[in-house]
Amino acid sequence: MFMFRNCAVLLVIGSACCFIFGLFNLQAEVEPNACRMTYMFGEPMYARVRVQDGDQYPNYGLYYYYEGVKQPLDPLKSRMTGAPVIFVPGNAGSYKQVRSLGSVALRKGRDNDAGIHLDYYTIDYDEELSALYGGYLPRQQIFLKLCIRTILSIYEGRAEKPSIVLIGHSMGGKLAQSVLTDSAIAQHINTIISISTPLDQPVLNLDSELEAFYWQTDTVLGKMRTSTVPTSTTNVCDSLHQKPPSVQRMANQESSRRLDNVLLISTGGGNRDLLVRPGLTNSRFNDLHAMTSAIPRVSLSCDHLSAVWCLQFMQAINRFLFSMAHLRDDRSSVVFGTNKQRNLQSALHTFVKPRRRQQSFGRLGFNSGSWHEERRLVINKYFANGLKGTYLELIGLHRQERYKKMAIEALNVDDADWLFGCSAEEHDGSGQLYCDKVTSLMHLVQRLPNEDRDARSVAILDMHNLRRTYLEWTHVVVRLPPGNRRIGYNLDIYDPKERVMDIQMPRWYTMAKLPLINETLQGTLHLRLRISGLLDPYQSLRINVEPLQCVQPEYRVTARLCVPWAAGFDRFQTLKSADQKPQLFANVPTLVPRHYNTTLNPVTLDLYLDPICRYRISYEYSYTSALSRLVLEFYGWLPAHFACVLLIVLRKQVATFHEVGTFRSLRPYVGYLQYTSLFVVTACRLLKKLIITSGFLPEPEPLDYSINVSIIIHCAAIALSLIATLATWLALTLYGNAFYRLALRLTTLSQTTSNVIVSIVTHLPITFGVLTIATAMGTCSGVGLLLAFIFYFLMLSNAYKDYLEDFLWQKAANLVRGKPKATAPTPALKPEDASSEEEGQEDQDLVAAGEDQAEEEEPEPCVGLHNFSFHVTLLLMLLIQLLLNGPASLAWLRSRHHGIVLPDPGLYPSIVVMASLSLLLQLRAPQKCAGYWLLSIVFYFLAGVVLLYCQAAVYRLNFVFAGAFALLAAHQTLWMLIRRLS
CATH class of the missing domain: 3.40.50.1820 (Alpha/Beta hydrolase fold, catalytic domain)
Structure with a gap:
């Protein structure tokens, strides 16, 4: 158990660090802004x-x-x-x-x-x-x-x-x-x-x-x-x-x-x-x-x-x-x-792509152009100063059987027709081949993105398919128009078995860089990577394309990523020079649909290489990109997981009340140092399948992502709860008076008036509920919640500031000089915890009964802080409720200037929260009573509801918190009535 606890602590710390790392690296894949400004020609x-x-x-x-x-x-x-x-x-x-x-x-x-x-x-x-x-x-x-x-x-x-x-x-x-x-x-x-x-x-x-x-x-x-829904065989890449x-x-x-x-x-x-x-x-x-x-x-x-x-x-x-x-x-x-x-x-x-129909033309420059024929597999021809006349190159289609693919790239041909198919014949007995009639193949040409260098247009042709479709064709024609600009073309005829490579998406725990090609052949123009296992939006594969033996210092490698189940999400990436990191990223925009056949239709990455270099290509799991994408895709889940953690903390606190039987031995941090909420994450995965199968409950949100995502977000929420709790402690200790003065300034109340109000609210908290609910109904829910939060914060600061300051100073002193031998704390009660002398006597009896156990466990002295953790949890839940209703409050502030009435969707849950909170304060909750075990079970249930129904629909947290506050208030009220009647 001790080892499991240590592993859970390490998991929480590691996940929180991963989330923070991803948050600070959101720009990992973001390219520089290449947009040009639009200028008006008139005012x-x-x-x-x-x-x-x-x-x-x-x-x-x-x-x-x-x-x-x-x-x-x-x-x-x-x-x-x-x-x-x-x-x-x-x-x-x-x-x-x-x-x-x-x-x-x-x-x-x-x-x-x-x-x-x-x-x-x-x-x-x-x-x-x-x-x-x-x-x-x-x-x-x-x-x-x-x-x-x-x-x-x-x-x-x-x-x-x-x-x-x-x-x-x-x-x-x-x-x-x-x-x-x-x-x-x-x-x-x-x-x-x-x-x-x-x-x-x-x-x-x-x-x-x-x-x-x-x-x-x-x-x-x-x-x-x-509507259009991808089927199991949809492949938009085709x-x-x-x-x-x-x-x-x-x-x-x-x-x-x-x-x-x-x-x-x-x-x-x-x-x-x-x-x-x-x-x-x-x-x-x-x-x-x-x-x-x-x-x-x-x-x-x-x-x-x-x-x-x-x-x-x-x-x-x-x-x-x-x-x-x-x-x-x-x-x-x-x-x-x-x-x-x-x-x-x-x-x-x-x-998408300029569409061009297949058109038949007459002879291309037979009289004015120069015809040439090439029989090599790899050709790189450049004309640095342009061409004075039309240049026509014939490339034979009849090759060895294994050479099925032809990659042709033209440089700086703009939108001119430059690729054709034809049947070549000899003219005038000169041995020179010409084409009297050609058919355009420009519908097969893809123009690659271009920013500041040669414009690249590429076509990947299947020579076997061309020969079967056009039986009379013998050649493909490349036509380069005249001009003063640098122009040329590259040819690469290859066996597709050598250029199409299947790779498996590495697991997240794979740390190594996996080699793909140690060195490409000179003149290689096209490679295709078929990536299996790339299914989730947060996954990210980094492909490293390192140039070797470059003829020129600057090169251009363009990658085209296509996701077969997501139409319109083609992504182009470009590597320009050795100064740039030689890495490309592959990821998908949406989760793969259910029952989609990724084996037949994997994600494809086409690499259009610059033939002036050889390349070493490898791939690895990109942790930086994956974590940044995880934050970007799933940061919206954090409020729900944070609420789940607070509910589990509250469950632990009320369960401790039931087990201990006295509040004397409760520490102010009870419940927060927990990892049991992780069990709720795994249990909800199983419960979701049961709910969907049975159909007796509303169907949960369709979030079919890996459980690793939920665990990382949940562990980040656990860490956030600890940070929020510590920040609340410090605010209550150091800034209680500052918040009090700020509240005076915002409300424009005098010191005397505010003292009277605080005194009334402290001694008769039911007025707290009346005031805040009236404010919420007269304005909006956010204003009422803000007022409730300020009052609650000031009340906690007044009640616990001195005790908390002593506790923190004592902890700091123990850390500096070493912790002395602990002794059982002196029996003491907060004034508001004792409602009568009989209750005080009951507390002392309970302390005496558990004295031997207290000496055995040697608890730390936490005088005056016995209910503190309970109230801090409620304060944080109230803060979340306030933030959820913040946008509606801003809308109310803007609309009141125009006399517009807008709906307040969080009004009724907020009224329930404020009424329940005022009742809890009136009853000096939490009281020493039975039934906390039942409340702890209900809080477990509410935590599961949060993860099943509130991760995407964040607004539903309003109703969950309202239910939690109402249950606490009903429990305390019922016990008070039973005690009075008995």
Whole structure:
């Protein structure tokens, strides 16, 4: 048992250190910000648009964006001819965030010869914290609908039905999606683009209003729109995207599924976005998802705020919008096309990969170009000063049987067609082969991200498949256009058995670096790694690509990571020079679906190597990245685990009351130095399966992650409870008077008045409950809880400050000079513990009865601190309740200036807590009574409820704490009644 206890202590310390290490290394995989700023060519202007029936939303507004026009503009009185776009800001977002999107669109419209332009509108939500408090969302949704109706009225004179595009950032994307639940509005929505939006679940579920908003939206969309769920054989790495719905299927749909005609596109910022992790940005209702790091011509990661001003990304969005827009037949105005199939193809072209059809051409430069033929397996040709004429290279398809794959890379060919297939023939008896007719293979070309060096375009061809498909083909043609810029191409023909490697994800306890390739062959262009066992978002594999024997000091290695069950999460990483750490990271954005066949469809990592070097490649488990991802993915579980620890501590304290029979021998730290709460974590895993199988209880939260995650988070919560307890001790000892003075200043009460109030509350604590509950009902739950916390803190400080100071000084002295022989403490009671002389006599009798045991155990003197640990636990639980209701309190403070009434989802649980706490103080709890064993069992049950139902839905902790306080108050009251009656 002693060894198990030591192992548990080491586990707690190690897990806490891991959590802290991950917290300080959140930037482990974060790349530098490569976004270019978007500059306005004129002064940004915002014209206020009067919203129909919008008078009941005085703090909201609708604006039209324009630039460089000094005269004010009113869209309601002007003739608007552009295609309408509405920008919906998110959590704490400003309506002015539209200026980057709007400015790029204005410039593109001025340079557009076809006369296509866009009208950008933006909504002012008063920078409300909609991600933290869900009570804002219904109001914002209604106002967004009113704005849509207002804008439709501006364009109602058109012959065609008005069609609007919504662009939502952060929570604005969820608001934009939610308006589809209104069929009258949904018929006018063309496309919705969400930017860094948590679509199917919030980042932190802090109140019931937020959960209800998500549930209502997803329920309606589930009935009116087709959802996409990965099957056990889905492999998005084999295709560019999920199969789009056909035009015929959409036309024959029932009315209940007509929302499929709305194009939904979601985008994520990548590893730089530490607020909304990538796995939350996709939705099962989306038609297309893309990460900014994989979008062509963007190829970088955006943090949560830069996603609305990053020039490369803004250009991509507007490029797509302009591709959808067209002039009416009478050329009077611009409208968005309503053909979803065509719009989806435009989206694929913009956000996934430029699509090119196979086209047949005539002879390529037979007269003006120079033809060459190469028979080698590896070719590296560069023209440092460019080419004066077209250069054409013929590469034969007929090779040895084992050479099935051909990797071809072209440098600096921009968007020109450079790869073709053909049947070569000899002309004029010269022995020179030419192609009279060629077919483009550009649909097989992948353009790799490029920042500041040669632009790389790569194609991986299956020569056997080409020969079977095109029986007459004999060669592949590489065409290099003329120019002054450095240009060239690389060829690598290989046996796929030598380049496709299967590796197993190392276990977390594997410390060694595992070799993969000691040295690649010169000219190697492509390698594919198939990674098995990479299933959880917190796992991270580090691949080390060390350059050897480089011809030039600078090189470029690009890696493409593809997760087969997560569409749109392709990730590109680039190594540039020897000064950079030669490491790449592989991880997944979401947990692998149940019953998914990862053996057939593992995670793949394609390495596009620079052939100027040889490379040594190895891999290892990345502890730094894994711990940082663990913190980023699961920090939201910490409140639930912290609450579970406090409930187990409280259970230990009340169980000790029952076992000891007297409070005289209780130390102030009883219950906190525990590890038994770890048993609750393991027990809940088994209990969850039982609940799901039996079906007699509500189904627990579907959190199917490894138990290692729960243990690390829980051990961090144990360490946090110890730190919070020690901080509370120090605050009560050192800062009680400071908090008292601060409370006087905040409440603007005089010293005399405050002394009277404190005296009344101390001697008649029931007034404490009346005052705090009245405050909560008159204002909000957070204000009442804050007042309760301050009173409770000051009462504990007044009652225990001197005793705690003596105890801490004595402990410090024992540590300095060595602990002296302990003696049994002098019998003493706190004044508030003795309700009568008979109770005092009873205590002395209990002390005398246990005197022999006290001398045997030699307890430390803890005079005056017998109930202290119990009250500290309740104080910490009250603090958590206060923090959970903090966002609602901030919302109340902001709304009172506008006379707006917002829901307070934590009001009733808070009233229960404050009433129970005042009753406990009135009864001088905890009393010496029976029944604590039953309470300890109930607290065990509540701790399990927390881990089963409150890890994701954090707001449910309000009800658990309310139940715990109510049980304590009911127990103490019942015992008091029984004693009085007897």
